[in-house]
Every structure is written in structure tokens, then in C-alpha cells.
Amino acid sequence: DGGITQSPKYLFRKEGQNVTLSCEQNLNHDAMYWYRQDPGQGLRLIYYSQIVNDFQKGDIAEGYSVSREKKESFPLTVTSAQKNPTAFYLCASSGPLNSPLHFGNGTRLTVT
Amino acid sequence: AQSVSQHNHHVILSEAASLELGCNYSYGGTVNLFWYVQYPGQHLQLLLKYFSGDPLVKGIKGFEAEFIKSKFSFNLRKPSVQWSDTAEYFCAVNGGNTDKLIFGTGTRLQVFP
Numbered sequence: 774d775g776g777i778t779q780s781p782k783y784l785f786r787k788e789g790q791n792v793t794l795s796c797e798q799n800l801n802h803d804a805m806y807w808y809r810q811d812p813g814q815g816l817r818l819i820y821y822s823q824i825v826n827d828f829q830k831g832d833i834a835e836g837y838s839v840s841r842e843k844k845e846s847f848p849l850t851v852t853s854a855q856k857n858p859t860a861f862y863l864c865a866s867s868g869p870l871n872s873p874l875h876f877g878n879g880t881r882l883t884v885t
Numbered sequence: 886a887q888s889v890s891q892h893n894h895h896v897i898l899s900e901a902a903s904l905e906l907g908c909n910y911s912y913g914g915t916v917n918l919f920w921y922v923q924y925p926g927q928h929l930q931l932l933l934k935y936f937s938g939d940p941l942v943k944g945i946k947g948f949e950a951e952f953i954k955s956k957f958s959f960n961l962r963k964p965s966v967q968w969s970d971t972a973e974y975f976c977a978v979n980g981g982n983t984d985k986l987i988f989g990t991g992t993r994l995q996v997f998p
Contacts, residue, residue, distance in 0.1 A: 804984045815990035871917050873931040
């Protein structure tokens with residue numbers, strides 16, 4: 774079955790450590806996205822990529838980094854510079870321009 | 886910069902009541918508009934979308950939305966809600982030639998039998 778896989782489902786880290794969240798898709802989609810979902814704030818766009826080897830900052834990119842070396846993969850690194858990293862992170866992908874987004878099941882990151 | 890506002894944060898209804906969830910956007914050019922739904926414990930999924938043409942669009946499960954360009958609005962409606970409609974609903978917008986999709990803050994709908 775085609776879809777988006779985010780791993781792990783739950784992730785715990787100590788403050789000051791960088792952590793990388795995985796996102797893989799086998800839908801052959803060009804565009805991929807990372808959103809952060811917080812209660813009462815909806816989904817906020819962190820980074821998105823419309824094509825391999827290219828990505829753009831979203832509205833809350835500070836403290837995060839991404840790479841897009843392969844079409845199938847769009848990992849997100851939460852760096853120690855992110856002031857409030859504890860959140861639910863959603864990865865998504867989409868096909869041709871304006872196609873609906875397909876979402877993964879999310880990774881809940883807790884930093885203590 | 887584009888933005889989306891959903892003014893209803895939490896809506897509580899009884900079954901068979903009518904529903905209207907507000908969505909207003911800010912963007913100067915051509916827009917594409919979406920409503921996504923997140924049922925408890927499930928991932929986000931598309932409810933309906935508007936790109937062009939008839940401003941009244943119909944989606945899954947009896948939902949519809951009307952694009953009113955003069956009001957920059959794309960409100961979601963359903964004539965008679967069911968308990969199974971309990972979920973969080975997100976409005977989203979992107980500019981006509983970009984993949985950058987911006988979401989609203991969401992509306993939590995609770996339907997009681």
C-alpha cells in the first residue's frame with residue numbers, strides 16, 4: 774500500500790540534543806511538508822520541499838533543518854536552538870500542484 | 886503573506902443540528918481552498934477542495950463549502966450533523982501557483998447523541 778511513514782511514533786530527548794524525525798513516502802510525490810501541531814494553534818508549516826534537492830522555509834523554520842536528497846525521504850532535524858520543541862510533528866506529501874496532502878501518522882516529540 | 890482564520894475554536898452540537906464553521910483567508914491573488922478533517926486517533930484527511938468554477942463545492946459525508954470571494958471566506962456547512970462527525974476541522978489555503986499550504990488553527994466539533 775502507498776503511504777507516508779513517520780518514525781518513531783513517540784520520541785523522547787534531553788534538552789540540548791539534536792533529534793531527527795524520519796519521513797518516507799512511496800507515493801512518488803514531488804512535494805513534501807513538515808508541520809507542527811500544537812493545541813489551539815492548528816498546523817504550522819515548518820519546511821516544505823517541492824522537488825529533490827530544494828526546500829523552502831515555512832512560517833516557523835527557526836531551530837529546524839531539513840534535507841531532501843531523495844524523492845522518497847524528507848527528514849526533519851529539531852536542533853537545540855528550537856526553544857519549544859515538544860510537540861506533535863506531521864509529515865505530508867502531495868502530487869501535482871494543488872493536489873491534496875497525504876499525511877503521515879505523526880511523531881510526538883517530548884524534550885525534557 | 887497568506888493566512889487563515891478560523892474563529893470557532895470549539896463547537897458543541899446535538900445530532901441533527903445544522904453546522905457552519907467559519908473560515909476566512911488573507912491572500913491577494915488566486916487561491917485554492919481546502920477543508921481537512923481529523924477524526925479522533927486518525928490522521929488528517931481531505932474533506933473537500935475548491936480550485937475554480939462553481940463556488941459551492943460538495944465533499945464527503947454530506948459536507949459542503951461555499952467560496953465567497955468578496956468576503957474572503959470559505960465556510961463549511963452540513964445540514965444535519967451526526968455523532969460520527971465529532972472531529973477537528975481545519976481550513977487551509979495556498980496561492981494559485983505554489984505548493985505552500987497554510988492551515989487555520991482548527992475547530993473542534995463535538996456532537997452529542
